[in-house]
Amino acid sequence: MNVLQIKNLRIEMNQAVLLDGITFDIKPSSVTALVGHNGAGKSTLFKTVMGVMAKSEGEIWINEKYGQDDDFLTFKQLISYLPEEPLLLTELTVMQHFQLYAMSYAVPEEKLQNSLERLVPGFELEDKLDKYPEALSKGMRQKVQTICALLPDTPLLFIDEPFMGLDIYAMEYLEELIQEKAKNGTSILLTSHQLERVKDIAENYIMLQHGKIQSHGPIADFQTIKRRSVDE
């Protein structure tokens, strides 16, 4: 069974082709690294699957039965998304963000409490729960957004630059949480420019170049490709 299927995806915007001929599958309980240079189209791919950007052509399926073009609300509830830049609301406290996110994914109250008892101290945010985003550092805002994305147990989790702005301790903690999520049944697609760190977490990679898939396969092969291209 495929958790995510993308078939011949094309995105055009203002007469520019941002993604073209994108076709790939994601298997259950897997971690896949989406790699590529700045502007290759990684964030565009996430935003398009999430429905933030409109596709021009192609199909997107989750669990082989939920199409993006069918019941979009049902489709969207199957994906949790951690964006590159925190998108926090100025009028909500840290705790209210967690409650809002849990509510929008119908996370049961008991599960929410159990997750927060672990994740809040894990990311050292115990004394920030009643604070508003402007009272937090950039790294703290990133941690709040990270916890939000980890609260629901969706089949798919997209993470755009997970380690950006986090200190070494938080990076290692998040790495553990990503691996645990995958073991518990979530498939994770993540982008990162920190290739050494990604190699430790991901089993597979998809390399984008100028909006097209340049190569894909087991992460071990990505090292070979990289070395070869450096030697050339």
Ligand SMILES: Nc1ncnc2c1ncn2[C@@H]1O[C@H](COP(=O)(O)OP(=O)(O)OP(=O)(O)O)[C@@H](O)[C@H]1O
């Ligand atoms: N809303 C938009 N309107 C027009 N062009 C856009 C829009 N969003 C992104 N692009 C363009 O699409 C291309 C891909 O951008 P994208 O943000 O997906 O790259 P990325 O691979 O995530 O890069 P980075 O590693 O820098 O985060 C870039 O050329 C960018 O300028």
